[in-house]
Amino acid sequence: MSALSTRFTELTGIEHPVVQDGMGPFKTAKLAAAVSEAGGLGTVSIPGMSGDPAALARVMREHIEETSSLTPKPFAVNVPVGRAEDGQILPISEAYIRAVIEARRADAGIERQLTVLTTSAGFPGEFRPLIADSGLIHIHKVGSTRQAIKAEHLGVDVVIASGYEMGGHTHAVPMHTFVLVPNVTEAVSVPVLLSGGARDGRTLAAALCLGAAGVAMGTRFIASEDNADWHPATARRIVEAGEGDDTIFPGVYSPARGLKSAGLAHLMDLTRQGATAAELLEYKDAAMIRAEEEGDLDSGILPAGQVACGIRDIARVAQLVPTMAAEAAALLSRLASAGQATTAG
Numbered sequence: 001m002s003a004l005s006t007r008f009t010e011l012t013g014i015e016h017p018v019v020q021d022g023m024g025p026f027k028t029a030k031l032a033a034a035v036s037e038a039g040g041l042g043t044v045s046i047p048g049m050s051g052d053p054a055a056l057a058r059v060m061r062e063h064i065e066e067t068s069s070l071t072p073k074p075f076a077v078n079v080p081v082g083r084a085e086d087g088q089i090l091p092i093s094e095a096y097i098r099a100v101i102e103a104r105r106a107d108a109g110i111e112r113q114l115t116v117l118t119t120s121a122g123f124p125g126e127f128r129p130l131i132a133d134s135g136l137i138h139i140h141k142v143g144s145t146r147q148a149i150k151a152e153h154l155g156v157d158v159v160i161a162s163g164y165e166m167g168g169h170t171h172a173v174p175m176h177t178f179v180l181v182p183n184v185t186e187a188v189s190v191p192v193l194l195s196g197g198a199r200d201g202r203t204l205a206a207a208l209c210l211g212a213a214g215v216a217m218g219t220r221f222i223a224s225e226d227n228a229d230w231h232p233a234t235a236r237r238i239v240e241a242g243e244g245d246d247t248i249f250p251g252v253y254s255p256a257r258g259l260k261s262a263g264l265a266h267l268m269d270l271t272r273q274g275a276t277a278a279e280l281l282e283y284k285d286a287a288m289i290r291a292e293e294e295g296d297l298d299s300g301i302l303p304a305g306q307v308a309c310g311i312r313d314i315a316r317v318a319q320l321v322p323t324m325a326a327e328a329a330a331l332l333s334r335l336a337s338a339g340q341a342t343t344a345g
């Protein structure tokens, strides 16, 4: 029984309004299962945006099957919608979306569990009919009120409003969570999830106060025991991070945020020296894999949000997710009774 029921938990049938958001190209199959098992909504991430689309779509399908084998609960998949310079959808994005739909078609168990598709990065217009026909709940992640209104007009079911302090790809126009989320919740009528800076029961309560129906977190979940697909040094690095340790670097579709490292400094040098987009992508992918697989956080690159500086422990997801909901509920009811006392007085 959840301490906090919202329009998002009702729509998705999950217990707690806490989502583990996509963190590609890092593998999140086990983490997604742990978050869903804990009553939140876990998300399987894409294995990369460069490479053979058919081969990468097969890898993602394996990750979907792995997550499904680890929990009977609902989970999501995230697919960033990338576009070429001429505006055409990247074949890799299309391959991933079709792989999600095919995985559900091929297996009744996966169809029951894989109920949510989160698109991000570019506008998902071309895919909307396909997603709507598939019966998936469609979440789209945005970084501005204009994008949120456009997504609602398109027919998406839920919007994630993600502020500039978020980890991974952030937005070209820096809108911070505390300003963006109330703007978005005022502007659209679909449920909104706050993303960028959430980490505990207090930040979940704050999200609800801003009109959101839950939170979608990335960085908090890196620092967890259940992030078993990543080298344990990544979780420790998040816990050690202090204020000022994060920085912006050039991403694939927009600026990205990660923790400062020699690998990131070298990426900036390559950018200044005029390396091509393909060279930068290759370097970045290799540096992220070094961080994920070898725990090399010096020459590697670890995307993370500014909230890393406030994360002090390596959590157990089975405890973190329900505790966040219980703490948020307790805090909101304490504030409500304090408000009544003040009004009465």
Ligand SMILES: Cc1cc2nc3c(=O)[nH]c(=O)nc-3n(C[C@H](O)[C@H](O)[C@H](O)COP(=O)(O)O)c2cc1C
Pocket: 021, 022, 023, 024, 025, 026, 045, 046, 078, 080, 119, 120, 121, 141, 162, 165, 166, 167, 168, 169, 195, 196, 197, 198, 216, 217, 218, 219, 220, 302, 303, 304, 305, 306, 307
């Ligand atoms: C390591 C890492 C990888 C990420 N990769 C993706 C991705 O593939 N697709 C996506 O939509 N967002 C991606 N993000 C953003 C997260 O989904 C989420 O929106 C963000 O982490 C929220 O901010 P927070 O880090 O403050 O919780 C990534 C974030 C991190 C930290």
